Amino acid sequence: MHPIRKKRLTIVLFLLAGLSVAVALTTYALRQNINLFYDPSQIAAGEAPTDARIRAGGMVEEGSVIRDPDSLKVEFKVTDYSASVPVEYMGILPDLFAEGQGIVAMGRLGTDGRFVADQVLAKHDENYMPPEVSGALEKASKAQTEAAAETATY
Amino acid sequence: MYPELGQLALILALLLAVLLTVVPLAGSLTGRESLQAFARPLTTGMFVFVALAFAVLTHAFMTDDFSVAYVANNSNSMLPWYYKFSAVWGGHEGSLLLWILMLTGWTMAVAIFSRRLPSVMISQVLSVLGMISVGFMLFIVVTSNPFDRLLPNVPADGADLNPLLQDFGLIVHPPMLYMGYVGFAVAFAFAIAALINGRLDAAWARWSRPWTTVAWAFLSGGIALGSWWAYYELGWGGWWFWDPVENASLLPWLSGTALMHSLAVTEKRGVFKSWTVLLAIITFALSLLGTFLVRSGVLTSVHAFASDPDRGTFLLVLLALTVLGSLMLYAFRAPVVHVRSRYGSLSREIFLLLNNVLLVSATLLVAVGTLYPLILDFFQLGKISIGEPFFNLTFSPLAIAAGLLLGVGTFSRWKKTDAGWLGRKILWPLAVSMLISTAAIVAYGGFKPWAFLGLFTACWIAMTTFWDLWDKSGSRKGRVHGLKRQSRSYYGMVLGHLGVAITMAGATVVSNYGIERDVRMVPGDTAQVEDYQFRFVGIGERRGQNFTAQYGTFEVSHEGKFVAELHPEKRQYAVGMSVMTEADIDAGLFRDIFVAVGERISDDAWAIRLQYKPLIRWLWLGAVFMAVGGFLAVSDRRYRIRDPKTSRSTSSAGAATGKTDAQPATGAAS
16 A cells, blocks of 8 residues: 555544544443433423432422431422422532522432432522523423413313 | 723724724735734724723722622622622623633734734734624624613612622633633634635744643633632532533633644644644634633523523624634635655654544543533423533543553654654653552552552653653753753643643542541531541631621641641621632642531531542642643743744745754663
């Protein structure tokens, strides 16, 4: 083979090798690390899987926060005002965690319908709402108004 | 009165930018020197008016002019003066103005420091930079005017700056980061000008190199500052979260690193030209993408201010125009330049090519992880997030591969390296780094494969770099003379590579051997982390200028010996009633002790986070090395003393750049 062509071929082969390794790694890692988001209505309806790490988000229900006085365990309910899901968390909550605030929790859904969170995220300033949460709330309120409209027509 | 002047200045700057885009470019295409001569005065005018607008906005903050909506939203009369000053870029509009100030500042710098460039080239470069300025000035004037007034209902006081941003980190992090982001615009402008001219030669590469390196050094510093700020201010001790916003800054850094290296090959050997141009375009496009991600409100983060769909659309259009326009130009012009140059399969060219492959793969990987969820969400295919494990799993092997390659590549020569010679060269560094990393692993307690690989790679980079320095500084007149004879750009490279090693060592050790414990404590309790005892003494109260704080008192001791007294705080800001956790850290070169107070659990019990962070300072120390290395390389003589005539004549030869870096010294061949 012509030396220049040979060199080009090696370069192309190197590039391809690098690229395929990257693609293989990426798809492998992606498959394991995608966390889907579910809102409280979906979880209550049993749409969320119990064997994968998922994200759940909504508003912290007023009066639902129970703190264990002897450990860092906290229990609260996350709601989109049409359904709510009990959440368990062990650790330190973010500064802006409060009843009536929007949060996103990462963790696993137990078979008993309790969500065990290993991470709780709140946003960084008081006027801001995580987009997933505002989306979930919108959906829930729309569903409610539709339901109300349906009952009204009957 | 003043704010209107500021707006007027902005509009005038926009008009000047439009002229800068059109006049010198037209002059360069038609060959009229009289039109090209406008480039520098127009640049100066544009910069002066933007600086004026920025000064006006700063004045409004300093004098608490709450009739300006932006000031009212981001400041408060109780704020200390230095935070009033940094609040100028604490929100969307102001930070955009800072972006533009930097851009025009860079343009100004190009006009000043490129006196030796041919007039055609410089007028095209300044015109391209003017084009970018037009885009962003239109953006700020149309969608994000910082001078909008709240008349006649002027609020009595401002809504305050987000407490998270009331910190030294915010004063320095954004300007530094923007200097980097925007600096790549210069490399981009040079690339576009070269494409227009069809003159992609070694001279072009040499002109681009210092600008790229400076931008890269600023970006390195800016990213490190961001990570440091996250560590002590909002991360509860985390230093990198693979958050989309962090990734947005990492993307141009990775491709900028690749660009720096491929520019070196293009300058020295005259090859990889098309690739280098493409990288310059990609790097700037990634800077723009970063700006879009951070400023459009598509992301959930501290950086996402009030989101407004118009802004996102505008930025996206700007990004699309830039990318499409420059790629089109690339497609038409790049094939024009064609070079034959011979290099063997073990040459420095090949090592740098592999370096580029790895860096670009890493860029792609981070881009996929960052953009995939956004794209799915945009097409309503579900809301997902991609967690840290994805990035750790995929990024680490690439970083390690790049590090291992760096070590071998350090010894390689242009054109051809003898395989047997290279093998003998790497033998000792290999053995020594194996020894050091094994010892370190044992000292930190416990073998972990990733920890070993990371540490080994870090040692390997450092050892090979030192070995090479030792080789090159060999001289009959003695070691000191040999060390003095090396060029500044060589020392810049040494510092940069050592910086990579230091950061890598820090990242590996802290993520593998750091300890984090969340505990419930009442005053009088003691907790143990590693060899350190933490005694919770009590909680007190104090008043700051614009907040009240509850602060804990902790006594830290190490095997019975007193180490430090730490006072982490829980701050309550008067305006907006927001709560902020302020950690306290006993910092050290080899370890940090970190204490933060969480929420109150019962009457006297508190949730407390205790952390032991070995080598965490090295993360940022490495970045300091990289940045200093970058500046040192740019200060090299060869970028200053060179007449355009001679550089043009040597440019086609490519390799004839004299005794500069990477030329193996006489002693090395033995």
